[in-house]
Amino acid sequence: MNLNQLKYFLAIVKTGSFSNAADDMYISQSSMSKQIKALETELGVDLFKREHSKVYLTEIGAEFAKYAEMTIKQHNDMLLYLDEFATKKSNTIRFGSIPVVSSYGISAQIAQFTTNYKPDVNVVIDMHETNQQEVMKELFDGAIDIALIRTDYLDEVDVFDCIPYKKDIFVLVCNQNHPLSTKEAVSLNDLIKYPLSLLDTSSVIYTIVMKAFERHGIEKKTKCLTTRHKILMEILQTAPNISLLPLSLVDLTLFPHLCTVPLVEELTSDVALIKLKKRRLNKITKDFWIYWQKYFQMQ
Incomplete structure (x- = not known):
C-alpha cells in the first residue's frame, strides 16, 4: 500500500467514478483500475x-475511507511540521494562482510583504500561475498552501478559509474597427452573429460566459480558444472576433487597437484567496495570510 493508492481511492470516492477520478489525478483509467485492484488484493477486501x-x-x-483520509492528512501535517526545521522551507510561501498575478496587482503586494517582513528572514516566494483545475489539485495535494482563484463554481466551500479579493465585471472586448465598438452598451443578443473567442474550457471564465448565453436562450459556439488572456487579446487586435472578459484583465495600453464596451446584462466573477481550513501552515505563510486579511480590511 502506498500514498498514491490512497489518493486514487479517495478520488474515486469523491467523483463517484473511475474515469472522472483518473482525469482528476492525471492518469489513465486503466492505471487507476490496476492500482485499486492491487490495493484491494493487498487488503483482502472489496472496497x-x-x-x-x-x-x-x-x-x-x-470505513477504510475514514482511515485513508486521516492518513493523507497526517502525511501532509508531518511534512509541514518538518518544514519548520528546514530553514529554507520554513521561510518559503507556496502560492498558486490563476494567470492574473500581474493584472491584479498581486505582484506589488507580495513585494511589499517580503520587503517589510523581518529583516533577518530571507522570505522565499514559491509562486507560479496555471489553470484553476491544476491550482486546486496542487492545493489539495499539498504542493501549495494558498491559492488565488475564481470562486464562482467552487465546490465544498466549507473546507476553505477565504479572503475575497475582488468582483470582476465582464465587458465586450473587440477591435476598434469592429461594428460593435461604437455602441454605448451591448446585450448578449447583439453578439449572436459575431465569432466568439474565449479562454479555454478549463477556465471558469469560459463557464461563466457560456452559461450566461445559455440562460438567455442563446446557442453560441466559440471560434477560438486559448489558455492565456493576453494571447486572446493579441488575436482580437487583428481579427473580427469578439470576446467577453473581466475588465481587470484588459490592458488597453498593451493592446491599443482594442476597445471595451459595457454589457447590458450584469456578468461578474468573484476572485479570492483561499486555503484549506485543516492545512497546517508554517509561520511565515500564516503571517502572509494575516497580511492579506489586513490589506483587504483597509480597502
Whole structure:
C-alpha cells in the first residue's frame, strides 16, 4: 500500500467514478483500475461495488475511507511540521494562482510583504500561475498552501478559509474597427452573429460566459480558444472576433487597437484567496495570510 493508492481511492470516492477520478489525478483509467485492484488484493477486501458505470463503497470501503483520509492528512501535517526545521522551507510561501498575478496587482503586494517582513528572514516566494483545475489539485495535494482563484463554481466551500479579493465585471472586448465598438452598451443578443473567442474550457471564465448565453436562450459556439488572456487579446487586435472578459484583465495600453464596451446584462466573477481550513501552515505563510486579511480590511 502506498500514498498514491490512497489518493486514487479517495478520488474515486469523491467523483463517484473511475474515469472522472483518473482525469482528476492525471492518469489513465486503466492505471487507476490496476492500482485499486492491487490495493484491494493487498487488503483482502472489496472496497467498491461496481454497477454499470457507477461505483459505490462497500461497508468496509466506507470505513477504510475514514482511515485513508486521516492518513493523507497526517502525511501532509508531518511534512509541514518538518518544514519548520528546514530553514529554507520554513521561510518559503507556496502560492498558486490563476494567470492574473500581474493584472491584479498581486505582484506589488507580495513585494511589499517580503520587503517589510523581518529583516533577518530571507522570505522565499514559491509562486507560479496555471489553470484553476491544476491550482486546486496542487492545493489539495499539498504542493501549495494558498491559492488565488475564481470562486464562482467552487465546490465544498466549507473546507476553505477565504479572503475575497475582488468582483470582476465582464465587458465586450473587440477591435476598434469592429461594428460593435461604437455602441454605448451591448446585450448578449447583439453578439449572436459575431465569432466568439474565449479562454479555454478549463477556465471558469469560459463557464461563466457560456452559461450566461445559455440562460438567455442563446446557442453560441466559440471560434477560438486559448489558455492565456493576453494571447486572446493579441488575436482580437487583428481579427473580427469578439470576446467577453473581466475588465481587470484588459490592458488597453498593451493592446491599443482594442476597445471595451459595457454589457447590458450584469456578468461578474468573484476572485479570492483561499486555503484549506485543516492545512497546517508554517509561520511565515500564516503571517502572509494575516497580511492579506489586513490589506483587504483597509480597502
